[in-house]
Amino acid sequence: MARKVDEKSDRQFVHRVLIVLGLTALFLIAWQLRTLLLMFFGAVVVATVFRALGDRLEKLIGCKPGIAVALSITIILGVAIGLVALFGSHVAAQVQTLREAIPAAWRAFEARMGDLGLGEQIKTLAQSIRAPGGSSFSAFGKTILSIGSGIADVLVVIVAGIFLATQPRFYLTGAVKLIPPTKRALALESIMESEQAMRLWLRGQLIAMIVVGLLTGLGLWALAMPSALTLGLLAGILEFIPFAGPILSAVPAILLALAVSPEIALWVLLLYFAVQQFEGYVLTPLVQQYAVDLPGVVLLFSLIAFGALFGTLGVILAAPLTVVCYVLVKRLYVIETLHTPTSIPGKGKD
Template structure:
């Protein structure tokens, strides 16, 4: 007897359907990962725009509640005020800022050499690496050109305005992806994410404003050359957690020591004071417990997101990790580790000794789960 040979067409239809499903799932996963990889910076810009949209929404709603003006009008006022402040800062402070930054850049080698000699450091301690420009360009990524900066700002602003104008439209779109029983839980998780983003933005905004003002006034009183440019750099780097404040104040300290030991010590003291205020007062009091991300996770996140998305990844590491922490807490730690119901309004169902399925908050279910 000759052995019977089977072809793929001889396999059961159910098996072929499962095979097609698995292949389709793999293809979708590969395509999805490719799209995420190629658009990672755009997605982070959209994420930042949504976060700013949350701030715009809460601010405009607060104004509407306290003034009686329609929220559409207060939202327009908030957006125009922000644009007006930024525009006024660019018009009145931009030329001086550009002149001071250009002068400092031209004197950079001289200032570094003076500071190195005054501090008694070896020749290689304070130098400008030749690869700094290349590394900086790779780090900035999208924002390495003027066109990239303008387009990035436009993307963030458009997403922020649309998000603030009708946030319920987007939350409803997300909740409709889930069954009706869990939609309240999804809305609760989205609201918690919004609170986290609001706390982060509020903390960053206050830190940049206060520390920038403190740096500009302090450096001007000390007499450090290019005080406005140095203060703007220090304030801008404040938004980057962990390493940002140290990098931001480094140029001011170097310029201070280049001008004299006394001026350098005063500048160093100002930098230390500013960081103590930011770390001990501003961040804990303003952000509170909304953004509960440990320093080690922040550093690890900066390394990973920085390598994936450059400056945007480093900038947004805290809110991204904060949102991720909420998802882990509500979807895994709560229900699977602590035994808490994922949806407080719909507790999980358990089986009673007689085989009847009851809710966990039912007296029989409470006895089974040990909850009171």
């Protein structure tokens, strides 16, 4: 009898060891494929945009869901291609001018700081952020401009987003089948709530990006700044990244302004500050009336965490990742595990 008990105990021990080894192997594989997984999440974000506009078109013109999604994809891609055709060459020329002007602007800034007796401190700061094989600000400029590079990855994400948007139920059903039957209803409800929250967040963020880009571009144009269109476009795009985006967009503009005069640089700094104050205290409260409001501390530390774990791509996708994680934690842990009632971000809004 004791021998049978020992054999059963050994089998249980081996079974648990195999489970731990399997989970460890799965984690290591996921870690090695983390970039691919983030690209997949980016495709989910793209599909969410297509589906959101498709649902609006379905309600407005009363067409079938498949036709509405096809129209949505056509409209969004058509607008993007049209903007590239209209302004692409002009933006490309301004980008090249910007890349050539930033190193000269940095040298002018170092010279001005040297006149004020701060030359050594500035050189120390530059050396602390210097990248191997290049000057500090040429590397910084490449980092900013690399956000618009990686064309192959962007195309893969867009194509995958189109597939997800055209057949969402097929992929959703397949994903839910991987979950134990008793938990499938809860998993499906959590996924739908996450999608709704991300839709609302994306809608609010799109409004903020457009307004910030327009205000910044027009303000720089009024100040007679070079590459005003490109800098305004950069400000709008980087608004997608919370906290860090506005700072990254302001740096090249201020450097270019310093190459002209300290007075212009001060006006440019005030412009970016005013735009961000307007976005923070006027635009965001208005948008959040029908969008998703994330706690600032959660968003800030999520940005740092995803950036440390996944690099630049993690920073870019930090906000939508935080929205999804925030909803899942509330639904699956706070409500289902702790049995504590709490509101789900975006639930009941449209």
